[in-house]
Amino acid sequence: MVDSSLACKINDLTKTYKLQSEEVRALRGVTFDVPQGDYVAIMGPSGSGKSTLLNLLGCLDRPTSGSFFLGKDNVAAMNDDELSTIRATRIGFVFQSYNLIAQLTVEENIEVPLYYQGRLNKDARERCRELAALVGLGDRLGHRPTQLSGGQQQRVAIARSLVNDPYFILADEATGNLDSVTTDEILQLFEKLNDEGRTIIMVTHEDEVSARAKRVIRLRDGLVQTDLVTENRVTNASQIAESDLGSSGSASPDVTANS
Amino acid sequence: MLWLRTWALGVKSLLLHPMRSLLTVLGIFIGVASVIWLLAIGEGISQKAKEQIEGLGADNIIVRSIQPPDDDAGGFSAPKKYGLTRSECETIEKTISTVEKVLRIRELPYKFSYAGNPDVKPIDGRLVGCTSGYAEVTRLQIEGDGRFLDDEIDVSSNVCVLAGDLAQYLFPYEDPLGKQIYMPESRYYFKVVGILKPKNATAAIGGSLEAQDFSRDVYIHIKTMERRFGDTVIKRGSGSFSAKVFELSQATLRIKDVRDVPRTAEVIKATLEAGGKEKRQDISVIVPYELLEQAETTKFMFMMFMGLIAAISLLVGGIGIMNIMLATVTERTREIGIRRAIGAKRSDIIRQFLIETIALSVVGGATGILGGLLCPHVVELSRSLIQQFAPDVMKNLPEIVKETEAIIVPLSIPLAFCISVMVGVIFGIYPAMRAAQMDPIEALRHE
Numbered sequence: 001m002v003d004s005s006l007a008c009k010i011n012d013l014t015k016t017y018k019l020q021s022e023e024v025r026a027l028r029g030v031t032f033d034v035p036q037g038d039y040v041a042i043m044g045p046s047g048s049g050k051s052t053l054l055n056l057l058g059c060l061d062r063p064t065s066g067s068f069f070l071g072k073d074n075v076a077a078m079n080d081d082e083l084s085t086i087r088a089t090r091i092g093f094v095f096q097s098y099n100l101i102a103q104l105t106v107e108e109n110i111e112v113p114l115y116y117q118g119r120l121n122k123d124a125r126e127r128c129r130e131l132a133a134l135v136g137l138g139d140r141l142g143h144r145p146t147q148l149s150g151g152q153q154q155r156v157a158i159a160r161s162l163v164n165d166p167y168f169i170l171a172d173e174a175t176g177n178l179d180s181v182t183t184d185e186i187l188q189l190f191e192k193l194n195d196e197g198r199t200i201i202m203v204t205h206e207d208e209v210s211a212r213a214k215r216v217i218r219l220r221d222g223l224v225q226t227d228l229v230t231e232n233r234v235t236n237a238s239q240i241a242e243s244d245l246g247s248s249g250s251a252s253p254d255v256t257a258n259s
Numbered sequence: 260m261l262w263l264r265t266w267a268l269g270v271k272s273l274l275l276h277p278m279r280s281l282l283t284v285l286g287i288f289i290g291v292a293s294v295i296w297l298l299a300i301g302e303g304i305s306q307k308a309k310e311q312i313e314g315l316g317a318d319n320i321i322v323r324s325i326q327p328p329d330d331d332a333g334g335f336s337a338p339k340k341y342g343l344t345r346s347e348c349e350t351i352e353k354t355i356s357t358v359e360k361v362l363r364i365r366e367l368p369y370k371f372s373y374a375g376n377p378d379v380k381p382i383d384g385r386l387v388g389c390t391s392g393y394a395e396v397t398r399l400q401i402e403g404d405g406r407f408l409d410d411e412i413d414v415s416s417n418v419c420v421l422a423g424d425l426a427q428y429l430f431p432y433e434d435p436l437g438k439q440i441y442m443p444e445s446r447y448y449f450k451v452v453g454i455l456k457p458k459n460a461t462a463a464i465g466g467s468l469e470a471q472d473f474s475r476d477v478y479i480h481i482k483t484m485e486r487r488f489g490d491t492v493i494k495r496g497s498g499s500f501s502a503k504v505f506e507l508s509q510a511t512l513r514i515k516d517v518r519d520v521p522r523t524a525e526v527i528k529a530t531l532e533a534g535g536k537e538k539r540q541d542i543s544v545i546v547p548y549e550l551l552e553q554a555e556t557t558k559f560m561f562m563m564f565m566g567l568i569a570a571i572s573l574l575v576g577g578i579g580i581m582n583i584m585l586a587t588v589t590e591r592t593r594e595i596g597i598r599r600a601i602g603a604k605r606s607d608i609i610r611q612f613l614i615e616t617i618a619l620s621v622v623g624g625a626t627g628i629l630g631g632l633l634c635p636h637v638v639e640l641s642r643s644l645i646q647q648f649a650p651d652v653m654k655n656l657p658e659i660v661k662e663t664e665a666i667i668v669p670l671s672i673p674l675a676f677c678i679s680v681m682v683g684v685i686f687g688i689y690p691a692m693r694a695a696q697m698d699p700i701e702a703l704r705h706e
Contacts, residue, residue, distance in 0.1 A: 060600060060699050081604050088602020099597045099703070103271055115264065116602040160601065 006069070007034045007168045007199040008057070013066035013076075014222075015052050026052040028222035029066070034168060034201060039194045039232070041210035042203045044219035053219065054203045058091055058170050059083045070167055088116045092161025096173035098153040100145040100160075106132060107141040110160045117164070124163075131159040135189060151182035158189060168199035175209055187212050269614040272587075280619060283583045286576030287623025287682060288630060291675045293572045295631025297565035299665040300638075305558035307663055312550045316396060320512045320524050321545040322351075322531070324505050338491060338502035341541040345506050347531060355526055357519040362396055362511040363481050364389045367492060371477055373429040374439040374448055381443050384425055384475035388484030396511050399473065400456040403436075407453055407478070414482035420453040424474035440477065447487060449479065520548040573678060576623065577686040584616050584690035595694050596702025605695040612694050616687025617680060624679025628672055635665040 015027040027049045034040055044050045055061040056068060059075050062083075068075045070090050078086065093099075100109045110128040114120045132138050135155035137148075145153050154174060161169050171190070175183040187209065194200055194214075202213060210216050214232045218225045273280040324342025345363070352361040365388040370381040393399070394407040401407055407420055419440065426435045435451045442449070458473045493502045512527070514520050524546045532539055588595070595608055603611075642661070646653045653661070 055700050058600065060703075081606075084599070084602055084604040084607075087600060093600050095600075095703070099593070099600070101594055101597060103275055104268075112598070113601045116598075116604070116607055120264070164602075 005036050007036045007038065009033045009067075009069040010057075011067045011069075013053075013056060013063045013068060015049075015056065015061070016064045026222055027056070027063070030219070030222070030224055032217060032224060032227060034199060036167075036199050037194070037197050039190070039200045039214040040202065041213035041216045042201065042219065043205060043207075043210050043216060044225075045205075047221075048219040049222040050203055050205075050219055052222075054170065054172055057201060058093060058172075059086045084116075088113050089164050090167045092158075092164065092166035092169040094154070094157050094161050094169060094171040094174045096176040098145070098150070098157045098177075100153055100156055102145055105142050105144060106137060106148070106156050109145070109156055110163055113160065113164045128159075128163060131162050132156075134162075135159045149182075150178050151185055154178065154182075154186055155189065158186075158193075162193070162198070168201050169193070171200065171202040171204075173204055174202065175204070175206070183209070265610060265614055266618065269611065269618050272591075273615055273618060276587075279583060283580055283619050284623040284626065286579035287573070287620045287679055288576075288627045290569065290573035290576035290682070291624045291627025291679050292630035294566075294569040294675045294678065295628065295667065295671045296634045296665070297569050298562065298668045298671040299631070299634045300663070301558070301562050301565045302666040302668050303663045304659065305554065305561060306666055307659070308554050308557075309551065312547050312554055316511075316513075317548045317551055318514050318517045318520065319396060319547055320514060320520065320527060321547070322510045322512065322527065323543050323545060324508050325541050325543055326503065326505075327541060338504050340504040342505035343507045343510055343531075343542055348507065348510050351510070351512065351527060351530060354530070355523060357514055357516065357523045358512050359515045360392060360513040362390060362392045362513070363507050364393065364509040364511065365481060365484055365506070366508040367484075367488065369445075369477070370443055371425065371429065372441050372443060374441040375433075376429075379429060382425070382428055382475065384422075384477055386442075386484070386488075387476050387478045388481035388488075389478055390481055392513075393478070393511075394455075396513065397458075397473070399458055402454045402456050407455075408480045412480055414480050415486065417447060417449045417483065417487070418452045418479070419449040420455060420478040421451055422455050422474055422476040422478075423457040425477065426451075426454045445488065449477070517548065520546060524549075573682055577620075577682040580616055580619055580683065581686040581690060583619075584612060584687055585693070587615070588612065588690050588694040591694075592697065592702050592705040595697055596699050596705060599697075599699035600703060608695040609688075609691040612691035613684065613687045616690070617683040620679045620683030620687075621676075624676050627679065628675055631671070631675065632667060634667065638663075638665045 010033070011031050013027055013030045014025070017024040017026055030049070030053060042050060042053060052061070056063055059070075059078075060083075062078070063076050066076060070086060073086070075083065075086060087093075101112065104112070107125075107128055110131055111120060111124070114124045114128075129138065129141065132141055135158050137152060137155055137159070140148065140152065145156070148156065157174075158169070169190075174190075175186050178186060190200055190202070191212065200213075202209070204210050211230065212232065213230060215227070215229050217227045322343055327339065327341055348361055348363055351358060367386045367388075369384055369386040371384050372381040373379050387393075389408070391407055391409045394401070399407070401420075402423060408418070412418060421429070421435060421440070429435065429440060430438065435454060438451050439448045440451060441447075455473075455476075455478075490506050491502050491504050493500070512523075514523050524544060528544050531542055531544070598608065598611075642653075645656075
């Protein structure tokens, strides 16, 4: 049932909020797999359940029903501490507003997830510096977030998201606050990371951004409306896509209307 | 290693708002310093009281004659006889086995001057008739190579021992030993054979409010006194004449074993009141041992009271910490959200904020201890400042304010430190829990 080559596997996920007496069914049964090395953009109008899905994918929240496998573990059944550990070890967050910790330097910000795993040693430090260099900020280690531009801050956030070697990077409108040039830089960075085999799940409402992903999942009213593979997979990384398709049965390469 | 980092992080966060942290620390500083100060001053006061009582000797029982109040306004009246008699003393000495020694004392107010120096005005003092044991019991010490009234003394010769202060007054430029002092009222000359070291006043005894002052005493042998001065004291005033008769002012009974003191005191009271139907008004029995026990109780009450005041100030300091931490938690909601999202457990968040409050209170506690240790110096300094700039005020201050020294209670330092850490934990736990209970999704959305 769980395939080791999958970054995550979602099955019939629902989420119902209670607002006073009213029940809001934000997700009504979402199913999809994300193979390792995939680059997925999740889109949808507001109220489509996009944010709810993001929170569930990020293990910040628990679904009302359904299963969510990260590797062998069903996250849906975990308690708060276990979820914290999962967040610290298997997920890399990139937020719209960067969300760096203001009183820490670039280097310290990158180290934070390791700190919470108790894995902060000399090697880890070295790795943090390498990651900073990877995102092009090797010379800014001692800077504070306020001394950096938005694009630079987002690079720090990306470096931070990579530090625990996550199953996937979860980017929430990662380019929403950036101008077009910087957006392009960040997207290039994502593409570079994806080419290196990193799995990226990105929530966005911008078509230009989603167009650079390999696959676009559109949500509507708490359901997956369309699940499309873009040209990028065929042109850029056909071999990855092929191997993915071979192993994961449920994610079909063409339009899947899971309604 | 990780703890170290958490501490470093906490301190860093606190230093982001130096003023705020400083004021919070100040609250704890005052609380902790006041614990030490109040305990030190309390200890100083009770120590003083204890010293005075111990000056009387815990293994002593003191029987004192009390002069009945003068009920005649003037004119002549028959000599009144009161107080402890020599025969009563003898009875006690012979019949009560726990009494080791009886020391008879008779005191008379007198004027003294130096026979060789007519310029010195006669000074009011106290003529004390006693025996050699007196010096030992009241812890008086002889200065230099003079001697107290030892038993080989010839009771028919007029020899005396002077208190240090009186000797200084009467003989400012000379060595008093071998010189004669003069008592103008009775026209006696007494030869000085010894000088005493100055001694502080002891606790009030015998129902009088004033402490016993040894500074103007002239000691002569009680037998000499009996021969030369008799038992009658005549007081002449303008148009009045009165006489009183008493044999002894005081008997100090040394008890062999301190544990027998309370029982012996009972027996002595019974002996003295034997025959009489009423309680004797002209005698009081003072038991320093009981006073000492009383003083302990008083001290305990006093310390409790002081402790309460200190506890209140610590409580205020603690509330200050809690207030600040609640504000900080609200202010840093977003940071909490970020930390939770990238892997912090609830316990990590609790630890982070708890460490900040503990850091605040430990710094407050440590500086408070330093401030507390300054207490004796500050007391000393303020006293000398008052002395220098307002000597009149100083003169009118009560004895206790003038002389009490603050004594740091050693236990109060670790106590104060523990309390400050506890205040940090107790008042930090709620804000920290609040931070940890935040929903990470909500917290991330917080602006």
